[in-house]
Amino acid sequence: MRVLESTRRQFIRSAAMSAAASVMTARSAVPADAPKPPGGIELPVLPGVAWDKAPCRFCGTGCHVQVGVKDGRVVAITGDRQAEVNKGLLCVKGYHVGHILYGPDRLTKPMLRKNGKLEPITWDEAIETIAKRIHASPQSFAFYGSGQWTVPEGYAANKFIKGGLSNNHIDPNARLCMASAVTGYISTYGVDEPYNCYDDLDHCDVLILWGNNFAEMHPVLFSRFIDRKLKGDKITLIDLTTRHTRTSERADHVLVFQPQSDLSIANCIAQQVIASNAVATDFVDKHCTFRKPWKKAGDPQTLMGEPCTFDEYKQYVAEYTPEAVAKTSGLSVEQLQLLGKLFADKTKRISSLWCMGMNQHTQGTAINNLVHAIHLLSGHWGRPGDGPQSLTGQPSACGTVREVGTLSHSLPGDLRVDKPDQAAKAEKLWNLPPGRINPKIGYHTVQMWEKFCTPTDQGGDIDTLWVQVTNPGQSLPNLPKLFEKKPANKFLIVSDVYPTATTELADLVLPSAMWVEKNGVFGNSERRTQQWFKMVNPPGEARDDCWQTIAVARKLFDLGHPGMKDKDDKFLFHMTDSKGTEVPVWKWESYYGTVNVDEKLYDEYRPFTQIKHKDVAPYTELTKARGLRWPVVKQPDGTWKETRYRFLEExxxxxxxxxxxxxxxxxxGDDKAFIWFRPYVPPPEMPDKDYPLWLDTGRVLEHWHTGTMTRRVPTLKRAMPAAYVEVSRDDATALGVKTGDKVRLETRRGSLEFTAWIDGRGRCPKGHVFVPFFDETKLINKLTLEAHCPFSKEPDYKKCAVRLVKVSA
Amino acid sequence: MHTSGWVVTFVDDPALARGAQLELASAGPFTLGESLGCRRAVTLEASDPQTAHDWHEWVQALPGIEGVEVVFVHWDDCDHEVAHAGA
Structure with a gap:
């Protein structure tokens, strides 16, 4: 036995060594855009272990992993060396991803709250309970999902509510993280999502991070860039930030600015580009027009604004000189000039990246517009490594939210419910009678939860709310107002994998399958659509979210809801096998049977993507690839080609x-992008004598989002066990606070105690504190503000006024 | 047993890098594989995920180490540790 065990361990060690050696070789020698080796890359050979590909479950980077399964359990993870995104690398969360399936408190049975206590019920009872509530009042039902919905899950939810219930009250938590990027792209280029891709990291000379802690939030991409430095490339990293982070430690220039002054800084760059005669005149004349946010200064700003001339634009930005902006931004004249000179230099390729810092902003659309503007104005646009790109925090914020259109105004393929011609296209593809889609935009996230938490007789017209794959009880801003005030007679349904802050208030809890316990498709931040197959069974009675939606739709069909039928009286999710026989996919025993429901839904969705040239790849192509970047175009030889850069003929x-x-x-409609002017606008709440500090919230390397998965991985939990408040040394000294002291944070919304950490993971400047939001035992969103961007409706989690009181040493 | 495969990157300074390699070679649970430029393939065998994580932290903190990247993890025969998020 000992010999056998020894041989087995040698096998595993040798597999680990072989994986490490091949990643090392690939990273050391192969240029980033070199072709893949013929015949693929061999996977580690381990006795009894079967490998299959899947995108990582966590962030929007879209790393691929190979998942090792033995005896029905995930037992090994290795970075997928065939994946262009991560080239075999994983971050600390990624290589622990297999453990998220096996927390001891997985939800395994549907549970209904009776006399204040959640008690097990059958799936039939659960589905019937939901269907009857919706049937009684379809217009007071709302669906709240996320960028963690797979593409088919989000598509089914969207079709169910918009095409079936004629109700547009569906919104995802991605509203809280990247909606400003959407409005920024749409109001600049007329269509959403980046034109470029991660290849920019391999080609830029300068990388500017706009309020983005890249090292902790997208660590694999950060390594991809830093790797070039190690190889000797002369590249510059500029960290434009409101606090020192792990990213700052590797930056060549750390520019710490005052919250909200990013608007002035961007305008200041434009002012300098113009003043130094560095406008890319030829490019701008051919491909851009100028835009101002109002008819006349002082009017309310609008999303699409008004045309203006270059001379007007020049006049607007003229006041944002380095000297003027230095007075309010916290940056020196020299630092502002460094940025201005970079953009004026055509020989350098400049890549701008951002995520929550720019998007979670009461002027989120504006700052997105301005960063696109400085790239277009200066001509730093369109060459690999030379352009602006937003990143996302969730694995399918792009795929499921932006492309499938699960926002309250949108339909699949970037169509809108309030545009009759576009709604008609959706009705045609869904085979629905004309007029089925309601033209009234549904409630966005903040409105939806406000309406749910307001008593019905006071205008709260959402009575039943179904949450899938997200945890609003922890992630919504101003929780006392938007979550904790839920009236007792309103009904909250939560589909999840673990108990969360949201299930605490739920009336009905449904146990869900997660990640490789189900089939799935995600879409990452660079337009890459990624597919995987189910590899292991979910625990107990846990079932796919998509099945849950279809089962409720079918129950409504049986109850006679007319919206659950198409024009030909067929069920909204009518699916047939290869012989044309209907498969009852609403029955769990048929769900993984003779049809692949994911493939059926994806194939139905795919034509939507062709309307605005976002053609996603056929499902069968995705099964072979580590994701493909749309538009994916069929070549004369029958192969399919992805697109690295949109809008460029090459x-x-x-x-x-x-x-x-x-x-x-x-x-x-003139094939030109807008170069926007947007003025500096102060934030709605600023430090004052009562609340003298800025409160910033965010994430840490070890935990993903609200920590419901990563806090079940013991190693990650031990590495970062609890939320803390990061305090500057100056403020700590003034308040007599030391690291480890208990302090209380108080805002106008509430108060909460934390342990103080001075010069720890990050370093705040004077007047600024930071708290991560992953810890369900310390809900920092009890303190944050729900004020949001007027266009994207995305709240600002990065700035509100707070005071800090020492409680005990 | 928790087995992982790492790519360890050493700093540019040859003396510091050599010192770090010696430290790794003399520490029990590591097997050093081939090297290429400033990188070396390394495996770690630890009794459980937490011990592996502690070794990871130890290596990261060694003078002469630029970074550690974990690219492979296998854990089928170690007791699966569990945690409650709220605990």
């Missing part, structure tokens, strides 16, 4: 021959 076959650059979905 890469994008949708660009007319000879055009070079073509913004073919431009707002004005």
């Amino acid at each position: 890469y994008d076959s949708n660009v007319a021959k000879g055009k070079g650059v073509q913004f073919y979905h431009s707002v004005a």
Whole structure:
């Protein structure tokens, strides 16, 4: 036996060594865009272990892992060396991803609250309870999902509510993390999502991070960039930030600015580009027009604004000189000039990246517009490594929210419910009678929860709310107002994998399958659609979220709800096998049977993506690839080609021959992008004598989102066990606070105690504190503000006024 | 047993890098594989995930180490540790 065990361990050690050696070789020698070796890359050979590919469950980077399964359990994880995104690398969360399935408190039975206590019920009872509530009042039902919904899950939920219930009260938690990027793209280029991709990291000379702690939030991409430095590339990292982070430690320039002054800094760059005659005149004349946010200064700003001339634009930005902006931004004149000179230098390739810092902002759309503007104005746009790109925090914020259109105003394929011609296209593809889609935009996230938490007789017209794959009881801002005030007679349904802050208030809890316990499709931050197959069974009675939606839809069909039928009286989710026989996929025993429900839904969804040239790849192609970046175009030889850069003739076959650059979905219909002016606007709440500090919230390397998965991984939990408040040394000295002291944070919304940490993981400047939001025992969102961007409706979690009181040493 | 495969990157300073390699070689649970430029393939065998994590932290903190990347993890025969999020 000992010999056998020894041989087995040698096998595993040798597999580990072989994986490490091959990643090392690939990273040391192979240029980033080199072709893949023929015949693929061999996987570690381990006795009894079967490997299959899947995207990582966590962030929006879209790393691929290989999952090792033995005897029905996940037993090994290795970075997928065939994946272009991560090239075999994983972050600390990624290589622990297999453990998230096996927390001891997985939800395994549906539970209904009776006399204040959750008690087990059957799935039939659960589905019937939901269907009867919706049937009684379809218009007071709302669906709240996330960028963790798979593409088919989000598509089914969207079709169910918009195409079935004629109700648009569906919104995802991605509203809270990247909605400002959406409005920024749409109001600049006329269509959502980045034109570029991660390849920019391999080609830029300068990387500017706009309020983005890249090292902790997207560590694999950060390594990809830093790796170039190790190889000797002369590249510059500029960290534009409101606090020192792990990213700052590797930066060449750390520019710490005052919250909200990013608007002035961007305008200051534009002012300097103009003042130094560095406008890319040829590019701008051919491909851009200028835009101001109002008819006349002082009017309310609008999303699409008004045309203006270059001279007007020049006049607007003229006041944002380095000297003027230095007075309010916290940056020196020299630091502002460093940025201005970089953008004026055509020889350098500049890549700008951002995530929550720019998006969770009461002027989120504006700052997105401005960063696009400085790149377009200066001509730092369109070459690999030379352009602006937003990142996402969830694995399918792009795929399921932006492409499938699970926001309250949208339909799949970037269509809108309030545009009759676009709604008609959706009705045609869904085979629905004309007029089925309600033209009234549904409630966005903050409105939805406000309406749910307001008594019905006071205008709270959402009575039943179904949450899937997210944890609003921890992630919504101003929790006392938007979550904790839920009236007793309103009904909260939560589908999840573990008990959470949200299930605490739920009336009905449904146990869900997660990650490789089900089939799935995600879409990452660089337009890459990724597919995986189910590898292990979920525990107990846990079932797919998508099945739950279809089962409720079928129950409503049986109850006679007319919206659950299409024009030909067929069920909304009618699916047939290869012989044309209907498969009752609403029955769990048939769900993983003769049809692949994911593939059926995806195939139905795919034509939507072709309407605005976002053609996602066929499902069968995705099964072979480590994701493909849309638009994916069929070649004359029958193969499918992804698109690295949109709007550029060299890469994008949708660009007319000879055009070079073509913004073919431009707002004005002239194939031109907008260069926006947006003024500095103060935040709604600023430090004052009562609440003298800025409160910033965010994430840490070890935990993902609200920590419901990563806090079940013992190693990650021990590495970062609890939330803390990061305090500057200056403020700590003034308040007599030391590391480890108990302090209380108080805002106008509430108060909460934390342990103080001075010069720990990050370093706040004077007047600024930071708290991570992963800890369900310390809900920092009890203190945050729900004020949001007027266009994207995304709240600002990065700035509100707070005071700190020492409690005990 | 918790087995992992790492790519360890050493700093540019040859003396510091050599010192770090010696430390790794003399520490019990590591097997050093081939090296290429400033990187070396390394495996770690630890009794459980927490011990592996502690070794990871130890290596990260060694003078002469630029970074450690874990690219492979196998854990089928170690007791699966569990945690409650709220505990």
